Protein backbone atom coordinates (compact mmCIF):
# COMPACT_ATOMS: atom_id res chain seq x y z
CA UNK A 1 0.00 0.00 0.00
CA UNK A 2 1.23 3.44 -0.84
CA UNK A 3 0.46 5.36 2.34
CA UNK A 4 2.16 8.61 3.30
CA UNK A 5 4.53 8.33 6.20
CA UNK A 6 4.08 10.74 9.11
CA UNK A 7 7.42 12.32 8.28
CA UNK A 8 6.91 12.87 4.55
CA UNK A 9 7.48 16.46 3.37
CA UNK A 10 4.50 18.77 2.97
CA UNK A 11 3.51 18.73 -0.68
CA UNK A 12 2.03 21.98 -1.90
CA UNK A 13 0.67 23.01 -5.24
CA UNK A 14 -2.41 22.16 -7.25
CA UNK A 15 -2.75 18.45 -7.84
CA UNK A 16 -3.46 17.51 -11.44
CA UNK A 17 -6.92 16.06 -12.08
CA UNK A 18 -6.95 12.35 -11.33
CA UNK A 19 -7.08 10.06 -14.33
CA UNK A 20 -10.52 8.52 -14.81
CA UNK A 21 -11.10 5.61 -12.48
CA UNK A 22 -8.29 6.65 -10.14
CA UNK A 23 -10.25 6.47 -6.92
CA UNK A 24 -8.62 6.94 -3.53
CA UNK A 25 -11.65 5.42 -1.83
CA UNK A 26 -13.99 2.99 -3.54
CA UNK A 27 -17.07 1.15 -2.29
CA UNK A 28 -17.99 -1.88 -4.36
CA UNK A 29 -21.40 -3.44 -3.69
CA UNK A 30 -21.11 -2.68 0.01
CA UNK A 31 -23.71 -3.88 2.49
CA UNK A 32 -23.57 -3.26 6.20
CA UNK A 33 -25.83 -5.17 8.54
CA UNK A 34 -25.74 -4.46 12.28
CA UNK A 35 -26.32 -7.69 14.21
CA UNK A 36 -29.40 -8.16 16.39
CA UNK A 37 -29.00 -6.72 19.88
CA UNK A 38 -31.08 -6.35 23.03
CA UNK A 39 -34.17 -7.93 21.51
CA UNK A 40 -33.94 -5.87 18.29
CA UNK A 41 -33.69 -7.55 14.88
CA UNK A 42 -30.59 -7.13 12.71
CA UNK A 43 -30.54 -3.86 10.80
CA UNK A 44 -29.43 -3.20 7.22
CA UNK A 45 -27.75 0.22 7.53
CA UNK A 46 -26.24 0.27 4.02
CA UNK A 47 -26.95 -1.76 0.91
CA UNK A 48 -25.76 -1.83 -2.71
CA UNK A 49 -23.28 0.98 -2.14
CA UNK A 50 -21.13 1.68 -5.20
CA UNK A 51 -19.22 4.91 -4.76
CA UNK A 52 -15.85 6.29 -5.84
CA UNK A 53 -14.00 9.21 -4.36
CA UNK A 54 -11.50 10.35 -6.99
CA UNK A 55 -8.05 11.43 -5.83
CA UNK A 56 -7.94 15.15 -5.22
CA UNK A 57 -11.72 15.53 -5.32
CA UNK A 58 -14.28 16.66 -2.76
CA UNK A 59 -17.25 14.32 -2.52
CA UNK A 60 -20.24 15.18 -0.36
CA UNK A 61 -22.61 12.54 0.91
CA UNK A 62 -25.92 14.04 1.93
CA UNK A 63 -28.66 12.25 3.82
CA UNK A 64 -31.19 12.61 6.58
CA UNK A 65 -30.62 11.41 10.12
CA UNK A 66 -30.34 7.62 10.12
CA UNK A 67 -29.65 7.39 6.38
CA UNK A 68 -26.34 5.64 7.07
CA UNK A 69 -23.85 8.50 6.63
CA UNK A 70 -21.76 7.80 9.74
CA UNK A 71 -21.75 4.09 8.97
CA UNK A 72 -20.43 4.88 5.49
CA UNK A 73 -17.61 7.05 6.80
CA UNK A 74 -16.70 4.55 9.52
CA UNK A 75 -16.29 1.87 6.85
CA UNK A 76 -13.53 3.95 5.25
CA UNK A 77 -11.27 3.94 8.29
CA UNK A 78 -12.17 0.41 9.29
CA UNK A 79 -14.10 1.35 12.44
CA UNK A 80 -16.90 -0.74 10.92
CA UNK A 81 -16.50 -3.74 8.67
CA UNK A 82 -18.60 -4.30 5.55
CA UNK A 83 -20.91 -7.32 5.81
CA UNK A 84 -20.61 -7.79 2.03
CA UNK A 85 -18.77 -6.10 -0.83
CA UNK A 86 -15.39 -4.36 -0.68
CA UNK A 87 -14.06 -1.05 0.61
CA UNK A 88 -10.86 -0.15 -1.19
CA UNK A 89 -8.63 2.59 0.20
CA UNK A 90 -5.58 3.68 -1.77
CA UNK A 91 -5.62 0.46 -3.75
CA UNK A 92 -5.97 -1.91 -0.79
CA UNK A 93 -9.09 -3.83 0.16
CA UNK A 94 -9.52 -3.03 3.86
CA UNK A 95 -12.48 -5.36 4.35
CA UNK A 96 -10.54 -8.22 5.84
CA UNK A 97 -7.52 -6.25 7.06
CA UNK A 98 -5.87 -6.89 10.43
CA UNK A 99 -6.05 -4.20 13.15
CA UNK A 100 -2.31 -3.65 12.67
CA UNK A 101 -2.65 -2.89 8.94
CA UNK A 102 -5.73 -0.79 9.63
CA UNK A 103 -3.63 1.48 11.83
CA UNK A 104 -1.56 2.35 8.74
CA UNK A 105 -4.74 3.09 6.81
CA UNK A 106 -6.04 5.32 9.60
CA UNK A 107 -2.78 7.32 9.60
CA UNK A 108 -3.40 8.05 5.92
CA UNK A 109 -6.92 9.27 6.67
CA UNK A 110 -7.56 12.38 8.73
CA UNK A 111 -10.88 12.78 10.46
CA UNK A 112 -12.75 15.94 11.43
CA UNK A 113 -15.69 15.65 13.82
CA UNK A 114 -18.84 17.61 14.52
CA UNK A 115 -17.91 18.20 18.16
CA UNK A 116 -14.19 18.69 17.45
CA UNK A 117 -13.08 15.94 19.92
CA UNK A 118 -10.19 18.02 21.29
CA UNK A 119 -8.48 17.16 24.57
CA UNK A 120 -9.44 19.92 27.00
CA UNK A 121 -6.21 19.52 29.00
CA UNK A 122 -4.02 20.22 25.98
CA UNK A 123 -3.31 23.50 24.21
CA UNK A 124 -4.08 24.00 20.51
CA UNK A 125 -0.44 23.15 19.74
CA UNK A 126 -0.48 20.00 21.86
CA UNK A 127 -3.76 18.81 20.37
CA UNK A 128 -2.31 19.08 16.86
CA UNK A 129 0.90 17.38 18.04
CA UNK A 130 -0.94 14.43 19.60
CA UNK A 131 -1.19 12.11 16.57
CA UNK A 132 2.50 12.72 15.86
CA UNK A 133 3.46 11.87 19.45
CA UNK A 134 1.44 8.68 19.10
CA UNK A 135 3.26 7.91 15.84
CA UNK A 136 6.58 8.34 17.68
CA UNK A 137 7.75 11.41 15.76
CA UNK A 138 10.68 13.29 17.39
CA UNK A 139 9.86 16.56 19.21
CA UNK A 140 11.84 18.74 16.79
CA UNK A 141 10.05 17.17 13.81
CA UNK A 142 6.73 17.63 15.58
CA UNK A 143 7.48 21.35 15.96
CA UNK A 144 8.42 21.61 12.28
CA UNK A 145 5.12 19.97 11.40
CA UNK A 146 2.72 21.62 13.85
CA UNK A 147 3.76 25.25 13.46
CA UNK A 148 3.03 25.47 9.69
CA UNK A 149 -0.23 23.64 10.27
CA UNK A 150 -1.35 26.19 12.87
CA UNK A 151 -0.34 28.85 10.37
CA UNK A 152 -2.31 27.12 7.61
CA UNK A 153 -5.52 27.12 9.66
CA UNK A 154 -4.98 30.70 10.82
CA UNK A 155 -4.27 29.94 14.48
CA UNK A 156 -0.56 30.68 14.84
CA UNK A 157 -1.37 33.27 17.53
CA UNK A 158 -3.58 30.84 19.48
CA UNK A 159 -1.09 28.00 19.80
CA UNK A 160 -1.01 28.11 23.60
CA UNK A 161 -4.76 28.47 24.14
CA UNK A 162 -6.79 25.65 25.62
CA UNK A 163 -9.99 24.50 23.86
CA UNK A 164 -12.13 26.28 26.48
CA UNK A 165 -10.48 29.55 25.40
CA UNK A 166 -11.33 29.06 21.71
CA UNK A 167 -14.50 29.72 19.70
CA UNK A 168 -16.28 26.86 17.93
CA UNK A 169 -14.74 27.83 14.61
CA UNK A 170 -11.26 28.04 16.16
CA UNK A 171 -11.73 24.63 17.79
CA UNK A 172 -12.65 23.17 14.43
CA UNK A 173 -9.53 24.77 12.93
CA UNK A 174 -7.49 22.96 15.56
CA UNK A 175 -9.39 19.77 14.67
CA UNK A 176 -8.53 20.25 11.00
CA UNK A 177 -4.84 20.96 11.75
CA UNK A 178 -4.75 17.83 13.92
CA UNK A 179 -6.35 15.78 11.13
CA UNK A 180 -3.63 16.99 8.75
CA UNK A 181 -0.74 16.29 11.13
CA UNK A 182 0.01 12.80 9.84
CA UNK A 183 -0.01 14.06 6.24
CA UNK A 184 -3.09 12.09 5.28
CA UNK A 185 -4.15 11.50 1.72
CA UNK A 186 -7.81 11.81 2.56
CA UNK A 187 -9.83 13.82 5.01
CA UNK A 188 -13.14 12.48 6.31
CA UNK A 189 -15.44 15.16 7.59
CA UNK A 190 -18.30 13.98 9.78
CA UNK A 191 -20.75 16.90 9.96
CA UNK A 192 -17.76 19.16 10.68
CA UNK A 193 -19.79 22.35 10.46
CA UNK A 194 -23.07 21.22 12.03
CA UNK A 195 -22.29 22.80 15.39
CA UNK A 196 -21.24 26.14 13.88
CA UNK A 197 -23.12 29.29 12.92
CA UNK A 198 -23.58 30.02 9.18
CA UNK A 199 -20.70 32.50 8.89
CA UNK A 200 -18.24 30.25 10.72
CA UNK A 201 -19.52 27.33 8.63
CA UNK A 202 -18.62 29.22 5.47
CA UNK A 203 -15.13 30.05 6.72
CA UNK A 204 -14.47 26.42 7.73
CA UNK A 205 -15.75 25.16 4.37
CA UNK A 206 -13.55 27.67 2.58
CA UNK A 207 -10.58 26.45 4.63
CA UNK A 208 -11.35 22.83 3.66
CA UNK A 209 -11.72 23.95 0.04
CA UNK A 210 -8.30 25.62 0.04
CA UNK A 211 -6.74 22.57 1.71
CA UNK A 212 -8.21 20.48 -1.10
CA UNK A 213 -6.78 22.70 -3.83
CA UNK A 214 -3.48 23.64 -2.18
CA UNK A 215 -2.52 20.30 -0.67
CA UNK A 216 -4.41 18.16 -3.20
CA UNK A 217 -6.12 16.41 -0.33
CA UNK A 218 -9.09 14.19 -1.15
CA UNK A 219 -12.12 15.06 1.00
CA UNK A 220 -15.13 12.89 1.76
CA UNK A 221 -17.67 14.81 3.76
CA UNK A 222 -21.01 13.78 5.14
CA UNK A 223 -23.71 16.27 5.96
CA UNK A 224 -27.44 16.75 6.19
CA UNK A 225 -27.15 20.26 4.72
CA UNK A 226 -27.45 20.96 1.04
CA UNK A 227 -25.66 24.30 1.44
CA UNK A 228 -22.50 22.53 2.67
CA UNK A 229 -22.36 20.29 -0.40
CA UNK A 230 -23.20 23.20 -2.72
CA UNK A 231 -20.35 25.30 -1.33
CA UNK A 232 -17.49 22.85 -1.33
CA UNK A 233 -18.15 19.59 -3.17
CA UNK A 234 -17.93 18.90 -6.88
CA UNK A 235 -19.42 15.41 -6.61
CA UNK A 236 -22.39 14.38 -4.50
CA UNK A 237 -24.11 11.17 -3.46
CA UNK A 238 -27.58 11.28 -1.95
CA UNK A 239 -28.11 8.61 0.68
CA UNK A 240 -31.62 7.54 1.63
CA UNK A 241 -32.40 4.66 4.00
CA UNK A 242 -29.03 3.02 3.37
CA UNK A 243 -29.02 3.33 -0.41
CA UNK A 244 -27.50 5.83 -2.79
CA UNK A 245 -30.50 7.15 -4.68
CA UNK A 246 -28.65 9.65 -6.84
CA UNK A 247 -25.03 10.60 -7.45
CA UNK A 248 -22.94 12.65 -9.83
CA UNK A 249 -21.69 16.15 -10.49
CA UNK A 250 -23.09 18.52 -7.82
CA UNK A 251 -24.37 21.07 -10.29
CA UNK A 252 -26.11 18.46 -12.44
CA UNK A 253 -27.67 16.64 -9.49
CA UNK A 254 -28.81 19.80 -7.73
CA UNK A 255 -30.14 21.55 -10.80
CA UNK A 256 -31.86 18.45 -12.26
CA UNK A 257 -32.73 16.34 -9.21
CA UNK A 258 -34.30 13.01 -10.13
CA UNK A 259 -35.17 11.64 -6.71
CA UNK A 260 -37.70 12.95 -4.19
CA UNK A 261 -35.07 12.92 -1.40
CA UNK A 262 -32.75 15.12 -3.44
CA UNK A 263 -35.64 17.47 -4.15
CA UNK A 264 -36.50 17.71 -0.49
CA UNK A 265 -32.92 18.75 0.34
CA UNK A 266 -32.96 21.42 -2.30
CA UNK A 267 -36.12 22.94 -0.88
CA UNK A 268 -36.71 26.58 -1.59
CA UNK A 269 -33.43 27.18 -3.42
CA UNK A 270 -34.44 25.25 -6.51
CA UNK A 271 -38.05 26.33 -6.25
CA UNK A 272 -38.85 22.63 -5.71
CA UNK A 273 -40.55 23.54 -2.49
CA UNK A 274 -43.24 26.11 -3.05
CA UNK A 275 -44.12 28.68 -0.40
CA UNK A 276 -46.81 27.27 1.89
CA UNK A 277 -49.49 29.76 0.82
CA UNK A 278 -49.02 28.74 -2.79
CA UNK A 279 -48.63 24.99 -2.33
CA UNK A 280 -51.88 24.87 -0.33
CA UNK A 281 -53.88 26.63 -3.06
CA UNK A 282 -52.50 24.90 -6.12
CA UNK A 283 -55.05 22.84 -8.10
CA UNK A 284 -54.73 20.63 -11.16
CA UNK A 285 -57.70 22.01 -13.11
CA UNK A 286 -57.96 25.66 -14.09
CA UNK A 287 -61.07 27.59 -13.13
CA UNK A 288 -62.17 30.78 -14.90
CA UNK A 289 -59.89 33.66 -13.96
CA UNK A 290 -57.11 31.41 -12.66
CA UNK A 291 -53.44 31.93 -13.24
CA UNK A 292 -51.28 29.04 -14.43
CA UNK A 293 -48.31 28.51 -12.13
CA UNK A 294 -45.06 27.87 -13.99
CA UNK A 295 -41.67 27.15 -12.49
CA UNK A 296 -38.76 28.42 -14.57
CA UNK A 297 -35.37 27.03 -13.61
CA UNK A 298 -32.23 28.82 -14.66
CA UNK A 299 -28.71 27.49 -14.66
CA UNK A 300 -26.04 30.11 -15.06
CA UNK A 301 -26.22 33.90 -14.94
CA UNK A 302 -29.46 35.39 -16.07
CA UNK A 303 -31.10 38.76 -15.65
CA UNK A 304 -34.46 37.66 -14.29
CA UNK A 305 -36.01 41.12 -14.51
CA UNK A 306 -35.08 41.41 -18.17
CA UNK A 307 -36.46 37.97 -18.83
CA UNK A 308 -39.83 38.75 -17.32
CA UNK A 309 -40.09 42.24 -18.80
CA UNK A 310 -39.07 40.81 -22.20
CA UNK A 311 -42.00 38.43 -22.09
CA UNK A 312 -44.32 41.25 -21.10
CA UNK A 313 -43.03 43.69 -23.74
CA UNK A 314 -42.59 41.28 -26.65
CA UNK A 315 -45.74 39.26 -26.25
CA UNK A 316 -47.89 41.37 -23.96
CA UNK A 317 -48.12 38.46 -21.53
CA UNK A 318 -49.18 39.46 -18.04
CA UNK A 319 -46.60 37.93 -15.68
CA UNK A 320 -46.91 37.73 -11.92
CA UNK A 321 -43.79 36.71 -9.95
CA UNK A 322 -45.05 34.44 -7.15
CA UNK A 323 -41.72 33.42 -5.65
CA UNK A 324 -38.10 33.19 -6.57
CA UNK A 325 -34.74 32.14 -5.21
CA UNK A 326 -31.23 32.41 -6.53
CA UNK A 327 -28.27 30.64 -5.04
CA UNK A 328 -24.88 29.34 -5.97
CA UNK A 329 -24.15 25.68 -6.50
CA UNK A 330 -20.56 24.54 -7.02
CA UNK A 331 -19.60 28.14 -7.77
CA UNK A 332 -22.28 28.67 -10.42
CA UNK A 333 -25.54 30.56 -10.11
CA UNK A 334 -28.70 28.51 -9.99
CA UNK A 335 -32.22 29.41 -9.14
CA UNK A 336 -35.88 29.32 -9.97
CA UNK A 337 -38.74 31.71 -10.49
CA UNK A 338 -42.30 30.65 -9.89
CA UNK A 339 -44.54 32.71 -12.12
CA UNK A 340 -48.26 33.18 -12.48
CA UNK A 341 -49.30 33.41 -16.15
CA UNK A 342 -52.75 33.84 -17.72
CA UNK A 343 -54.44 30.43 -17.82
CA UNK A 344 -55.16 30.63 -21.52
CA UNK A 345 -53.66 27.87 -23.71
CA UNK A 346 -52.45 30.15 -26.53
CA UNK A 347 -50.66 32.57 -24.16
CA UNK A 348 -49.21 29.71 -22.19
CA UNK A 349 -47.82 28.04 -25.31
CA UNK A 350 -46.26 31.35 -26.29
CA UNK A 351 -44.69 31.83 -22.87
CA UNK A 352 -43.33 28.28 -22.69
CA UNK A 353 -41.81 28.70 -26.17
CA UNK A 354 -40.26 31.98 -25.01
CA UNK A 355 -38.59 30.25 -22.05
CA UNK A 356 -37.40 27.36 -24.19
CA UNK A 357 -35.99 29.87 -26.68
CA UNK A 358 -33.94 31.34 -23.83
CA UNK A 359 -32.61 27.90 -22.85
CA UNK A 360 -34.70 27.72 -19.67
CA UNK A 361 -36.58 24.70 -18.33
CA UNK A 362 -40.19 25.63 -17.60
CA UNK A 363 -42.73 23.36 -15.98
CA UNK A 364 -46.45 23.89 -15.37
CA UNK A 365 -47.16 23.18 -11.71
CA UNK A 366 -50.91 23.80 -11.63
CA UNK A 367 -53.35 26.65 -11.27
CA UNK A 368 -54.24 29.15 -8.62
CA UNK A 369 -57.12 31.56 -8.20
Ligand SMILES: Nc1ncnc2c1ncn2[C@@H]1O[C@H](COP(=O)(O)OP(=O)(O)OP(=O)(O)O)[C@@H](O)[C@H]1O
Nearest residue numbers: 034035043045063064065066067068069070071072
Ligand atom coordinates in the same frame (compact mmCIF):
# COMPACT_ATOMS: atom_id res chain seq x y z
N1 LIG B 1 -23.98 -0.17 16.23
C1 LIG B 1 -25.21 -0.19 15.71
N2 LIG B 1 -26.05 -1.20 15.95
C2 LIG B 1 -27.30 -1.23 15.40
N3 LIG B 1 -27.78 -0.25 14.60
C3 LIG B 1 -26.98 0.79 14.33
C4 LIG B 1 -25.66 0.88 14.87
N4 LIG B 1 -25.11 2.05 14.44
C5 LIG B 1 -26.04 2.64 13.66
N5 LIG B 1 -27.16 1.89 13.60
C6 LIG B 1 -28.39 2.19 12.83
O1 LIG B 1 -28.05 2.32 11.47
C7 LIG B 1 -28.76 3.41 10.86
C8 LIG B 1 -27.77 4.37 10.24
O2 LIG B 1 -27.04 5.00 11.29
P1 LIG B 1 -25.93 6.13 10.98
O3 LIG B 1 -25.41 6.59 12.29
O4 LIG B 1 -24.98 5.60 9.98
O5 LIG B 1 -26.86 7.24 10.30
P2 LIG B 1 -26.55 8.78 10.01
O6 LIG B 1 -27.06 9.03 8.62
O7 LIG B 1 -25.13 9.08 10.27
O8 LIG B 1 -27.48 9.50 11.06
P3 LIG B 1 -27.21 10.87 11.91
O9 LIG B 1 -27.18 11.97 10.89
O10 LIG B 1 -28.42 10.94 12.80
O11 LIG B 1 -25.93 10.70 12.63
C9 LIG B 1 -29.61 4.03 11.98
O12 LIG B 1 -30.92 3.55 11.86
C10 LIG B 1 -28.96 3.55 13.25
O13 LIG B 1 -29.91 3.38 14.27
